[in-house]
Amino acid sequence: MAVASKEITRIMATDCGSTTTKAILIEKKDGEFRLIRRGEAPTTVEAPAEDVTKGVLNAVGEIEDLEGRKFLKADEDGVQVSPDSTDGVDIYMSTSSAGGGLQMTVAGVVKSMTGESAQRAALGAGAIVMDIVASNDGRLPHEKVADIRRLRPDMILLSGGIDGGTIDHVIELAEVIKAADPKPRFGVGYKLPVIYAGNKNARELVKEELGEQVELKVVDNLRPVLERENLGPARDTIHELFMEHVMAQAPGYPRLMKWAGHYVDGEWKQVPIMPTPGAVGKLIEAVAEKENIEVMGVDIGGATTDVFSVFSSGEETVFNRTVSANLGMSYSVSNVFVSAGYDNVMRWVPFHMDEADLRNRIRNKMIRPTTIPQLLKELIVEQAIAREALRLALVQHKDLATGLKGVAQERTIGDAFEQTQTGATLVNMMTLDLLIGSGGVLSHAPRRSQAALMVIDAFLPEGITMLAVDSIFMMPQLGVLSEVLPEAATEVFDKDCLIRLGTCIAPAGVNKKATVLAEVTLTKQDGSSIDIEMELGKMHVEPLGVGEKVNAVIKPAKNLDVGNGPSNEWIGELEGGVVGLIFDGRGRPFVLPKDDAQRIEKLQEWSKALDIYPERFMDLEGGE
Amino acid sequence: MAFAYTPGLRVADCTLVRKERRLPLAGETLVNAGDSVTADTIVAKTHLPGNVKMLNIANVMGLPPGDIPELLFVKEGDSIEENQTLGQTKGFFGLFKNTVKSPIEGTFESYNKITGQAVLREPPVPVAIDAYLLGTVTEILENEGVIVEAYATFVQGIFGVGGETRGELKVLTDGPEDELTEDLIDESCRGKVLLGGSFVSYTTLNKAIRTGVKAIIVGGFDDKDLKEFLGYELGVAITGHEKKGITLVLTEGFGRMTMASETFQLLKSREGLLASVNGATQIRAGVMRPEVVIPLEGTETEKSSDKSAGAMDIGSPVRCIRAPYFGKLGTVEALPAELQVLDSEAKVRVLDVKFDNGEIVTVPRANVELIEE
Numbered sequence: 001m002a003v004a005s006k007e008i009t010r011i012m013a014t015d016c017g018s019t020t021t022k023a024i025l026i027e028k029k030d031g032e033f034r035l036i037r038r039g040e041a042p043t044t045v046e047a048p049a050e051d052v053t054k055g056v057l058n059a060v061g062e063i064e065d066l067e068g069r070k071f072l073k074a075d076e077d078g079v080q081v082s083p084d085s086t087d088g089v090d091i092y093m094s095t096s097s098a099g100g101g102l103q104m105t106v107a108g109v110v111k112s113m114t115g116e117s118a119q120r121a122a123l124g125a126g127a128i129v130m131d132i133v134a135s136n137d138g139r140l141p142h143e144k145v146a147d148i149r150r151l152r153p154d155m156i157l158l159s160g161g162i163d164g165g166t167i168d169h170v171i172e173l174a175e176v177i178k179a180a181d182p183k184p185r186f187g188v189g190y191k192l193p194v195i196y197a198g199n200k201n202a203r204e205l206v207k208e209e210l211g212e213q214v215e216l217k218v219v220d221n222l223r224p225v226l227e228r229e230n231l232g233p234a235r236d237t238i239h240e241l242f243m244e245h246v247m248a249q250a251p252g253y254p255r256l257m258k259w260a261g262h263y264v265d266g267e268w269k270q271v272p273i274m275p276t277p278g279a280v281g282k283l284i285e286a287v288a289e290k291e292n293i294e295v296m297g298v299d300i301g302g303a304t305t306d307v308f309s310v311f312s313s314g315e316e317t318v319f320n321r322t323v324s325a326n327l328g329m330s331y332s333v334s335n336v337f338v339s340a341g342y343d344n345v346m347r348w349v350p351f352h353m354d355e356a357d358l359r360n361r362i363r364n365k366m367i368r369p370t371t372i373p374q375l376l377k378e379l380i381v382e383q384a385i386a387r388e389a390l391r392l393a394l395v396q397h398k399d400l401a402t403g404l405k406g407v408a409q410e411r412t413i414g415d416a417f418e419q420t421q422t423g424a425t426l427v428n429m430m431t432l433d434l435l436i437g438s439g440g441v442l443s444h445a446p447r448r449s450q451a452a453l454m455v456i457d458a459f460l461p462e463g464i465t466m467l468a469v470d471s472i473f474m475m476p477q478l479g480v481l482s483e484v485l486p487e488a489a490t491e492v493f494d495k496d497c498l499i500r501l502g503t504c505i506a507p508a509g510v511n512k513k514a515t516v517l518a519e520v521t522l523t524k525q526d527g528s529s530i531d532i533e534m535e536l537g538k539m540h541v542e543p544l545g546v547g548e549k550v551n552a553v554i555k556p557a558k559n560l561d562v563g564n565g566p567s568n569e570w571i572g573e574l575e576g577g578v579v580g581l582i583f584d585g586r587g588r589p590f591v592l593p594k595d596d597a598q599r600i601e602k603l604q605e606w607s608k609a610l611d612i613y614p615e616r617f618m619d620l621e622g623g624e
Numbered sequence: 625m626a627f628a629y630t631p632g633l634r635v636a637d638c639t640l641v642r643k644e645r646r647l648p649l650a651g652e653t654l655v656n657a658g659d660s661v662t663a664d665t666i667v668a669k670t671h672l673p674g675n676v677k678m679l680n681i682a683n684v685m686g687l688p689p690g691d692i693p694e695l696l697f698v699k700e701g702d703s704i705e706e707n708q709t710l711g712q713t714k715g716f717f718g719l720f721k722n723t724v725k726s727p728i729e730g731t732f733e734s735y736n737k738i739t740g741q742a743v744l745r746e747p748p749v750p751v752a753i754d755a756y757l758l759g760t761v762t763e764i765l766e767n768e769g770v771i772v773e774a775y776a777t778f779v780q781g782i783f784g785v786g787g788e789t790r791g792e793l794k795v796l797t798d799g800p801e802d803e804l805t806e807d808l809i810d811e812s813c814r815g816k817v818l819l820g821g822s823f824v825s826y827t828t829l830n831k832a833i834r835t836g837v838k839a840i841i842v843g844g845f846d847d848k849d850l851k852e853f854l855g856y857e858l859g860v861a862i863t864g865h866e867k868k869g870i871t872l873v874l875t876e877g878f879g880r881m882t883m884a885s886e887t888f889q890l891l892k893s894r895e896g897l898l899a900s901v902n903g904a905t906q907i908r909a910g911v912m913r914p915e916v917v918i919p920l921e922g923t924e925t926e927k928s929s930d931k932s933a934g935a936m937d938i939g940s941p942v943r944c945i946r947a948p949y950f951g952k953l954g955t956v957e958a959l960p961a962e963l964q965v966l967d968s969e970a971k972v973r974v975l976d977v978k979f980d981n982g983e984i985v986t987v988p989r990a991n992v993e994l995i996e997e
Contacts, residue, residue, distance in 0.1 A: 142677050142678055171739050175736055179733070179743050180676070359846075361947070363847045365946075368946070372972065375948055375967045444970065
């Protein structure tokens with residue numbers, strides 16, 4: 001897929017989100033690819049436009065205005081991609097999550113084994129998994145049939161049985177799908193795409209069962225043996241079918257698909273439109289691999305929140321993506337409120353508000369999802385909701401990002417007292433190296449320190465963790481770019497996309513007597529040093545700019561851990577960022593004071609320590 | 625940028641409304657292009673496949689799945705009655721036979737020799753769709769449905785509950801700022817579509833349901849009332865399937881909100897006409913807003929501006945849709961290109977709005993919506 005980058009020097013990329021369409025212009029100048037401009041406009045899948053390309057034209061139009069150059073064709077029928085570098089750009093590409101993204105139902109024999117592997121394959125490809133049908137899911141066959149019919153997925157992934165394993169159960173699942181005779185959401189006249197990625201010995205029988213009724217694609221088993229997943233082929237086929245079958249039915253997409261592409265030796269070549277989360281995942285994986293670190297990324301959008309992670313599991317590194325389909329900041333904002341509860345949202349707000357008033361405000365955001373907070377008070381409430389959406393999304397991610405279940409474990413006598421289960425979560429906040437936040441509420445937070453405190457409060461990183469945000473929310477575009485021009489994607493990611501907020505230092509563990517969680521000595525490059533006591537319940541920021549480093553010696557109190565094991569000293573280098581070094585002495589597990597006055601006092605204290613809001617926020621009260 | 629795009633809700637005096645009346649599955653259309661239809665005319669019908677019952681015959685007979693076919697009395701595609709014997713084991717010398725009976729009436733759809741499962745399907749469920757509007761059939765979508773068109777007054781709401789309904793429009797409040805209170809609803813409201821002003825409470829809504837009101841169009845509604853009305857917390861804004869005995873259309877939003885005077889006056893001028901109302905809202909994926917359509921018989925011209933959808937310019941009428949100016953109406957005074965800093969410290973594109981009282985305020989472009997036509 002990759003092409004020689006010398007051919008391409010000007011790139012236009014868009015991401016059609018459920019709320020906003022974002023366009024970026026990247027150009028190669030003085031030998032390096034850099035972000036030149038960005039533009040955005042509301043996504044136009046909604047009436048009156050009902051055509052996604054309108055939003056694309058508006059977003060690219062904004063770049064034209066700001067840049068004073070033409071990038072659209074004269075008749076506004078697409079982005080001007082020229083074969084000879086004379087005008088417009090050399091390549092145009094796009095990602096999309098508008099129109100509800102890709103909605104899938106997956107099926108596997110055992111829910112926690114092949115069912116979960118199928119779920120991971122679908123999620124990794126950027127889908128929203130609406131239902132997992134399994135032989136042991138507790139539903140009667142006719143209930144499964146009814147559920148498939150009701151949900152009307154865009155696509156079904158059928159797996160089940162390791163190679164050489166059960167055939168009967170796989171056929172039973174195929175039968176359920178056949179009986180359901182599901183019709184796709186869009187387009188009456190086409191067959192529903194079904195991917196079979198299960199026991200290879202059942203392929204012919206599955207074809208017999210489903211071949212005529214659905215658009216069946218057969219790929220390699222995604223769980224050929226219990227001990228190993230092989231999700232790649234299923235994921236690639238999901239991408240392919242998403243383009244061919246699902247996108248082609250959505251309003252305006254056939255046109256957008258024609259626009260995306262470039263000239264190779266004078267011949268027009270289309271660049272496939274990728275589901276937004278699939279593209280972000282590609283980028284996160286590339287970063288983890290390049291730096292050899294554990295990375296977690298979170299993208300909080302209008303409708304959904306995606307969490308991506310790369311963690312070690314034994315010798316391997318494992319990529320996982322989860323999507324919390326109904327946790328988001330606009331379309332799904334009411335659902336965050338419903339899922340987390342009023343009290344959980346309000347615990348992050350340092351003033352009181354009338355519940356009825358707050359409920360109406362949140363509903364109004366839901367029905368008019370493109371609005372933004374004009375008042376500081378509204379911003380604070382929105383950031384409180386974001387904390388809860390992020391927290392809940394992480395809970396869901398931990399549940400799915402696990403080791404393979406059902407795998408036989410070898411135990412020695414030493415393990416006799418340590419009964420670990422298979423399928424424990426791979427998410428380890430202590431070993432995590434880099435936490436990247438993305439999505440409007442984080443990327444567009446008026447102060448970067450707000451984004452830092454939001455991710456710290458929601459994810460509660462432990463030990464030493466670098467925090468970063470996607471500066472202008474361009475990871476999706478860079479993800480799709482990484483497929484065509486990996487060099488340009490990583491260059492722009494390093495220089496223009498990722499903004500390092502700073503390192504968070506957070507001792508974890510229980511020591512009820514400790515009032516000082518850790519003693520820290522920082523030695524700067526000029527030889528000067530600073531001593532810091534991390535007091536219980538306090539936060540402190542030590543300024544240290546982007547790219548600046550200090551040598552640190554951190555001595556945690558007894559039983560507390562900063563990354564080297566309980567009670568063990570940590571020695572190493574800490575890197576700064578736009579916020580600085582953030583010393584979080586609030587403890588892990590973190591608990592907010594129950595008393596309301598104390599809670600508000602603490603919130604105000606931490607907000608001041610990180611300078612996240614202007615001074616006047618101390619005087620804010622509920623109401624208008 | 626000469627104009628800014630912003631989504632707006634349509635409020636049209638008289639416009640050509642085109643409604644696709646499509647079956648969920650292929651079926652048959654019952655009208656012809658050019659036919660005049662009333663809202664109740666059935667325009668297409670079909671049968672949805674019945675529910676499925678899976679029956680493991682091999683388990684019931686206690687035999688390997690492969691041995692079953694020769695013992696079945698029915699073949700794939702046969703109609704079956706409830707309690708009909710589907711198959712029988714040979715037994716010992718004609719004794720101790722195991723029989724399998726059908727638990728449902730319907731069709732014997734298939735038997736699988738590997739799993740031993742039979743798929744039995746209940747009889748098809750008939751589905752018919754009506755024209756929804758008083759108008760003319762302008763197009764036939766072969767086997768799928770029809771297009772019905774009518775010149776009509778068309779008002780889009782922001783949020784609704786409940787599906788399609790219709791009734792004569794009746795105005796209940798004096799002005800757009802008045803609440804539709806319980807005492808205003810009496811027997812004369814039965815079967816009607818009621819136009820209220822700024823607000824309706826849960827208590828009033830309940831009385832309307834008891835009185836047999838078809839729909840209520842009003843400015844605002846409280847979220848806590850919505851929870852009581854639905855009986856659950858609405859997570860994602862996908863509505864329309866509720867069976868609450870009434871359809872509710874909000875034109876402005878949640879809370880007490882004066883209905884845009886233009887909307888109120890327009891609807892008021894249509895009192896006594898038949899209004900087709902749909903509360904279905906889907907803010908995500910497919911995007912649908914609730915609507916009020918009032919066909920105007922004998923009218924064959926549009927009365928609307930030729931402004932392209934979504935184009936906002938100096939002088940365009942707009943509505944503020946977020947605090948601190950929520951619900952206020954005005955006109956665009958300026959569209960500065962450079963970003964400006966808000967009270968929240970966010971740096972965004974803004975516009976200046978001039979309110980009716982002459983006051984000019986700066987708001988983010990994202991926080992206004994265009995009032996079209």
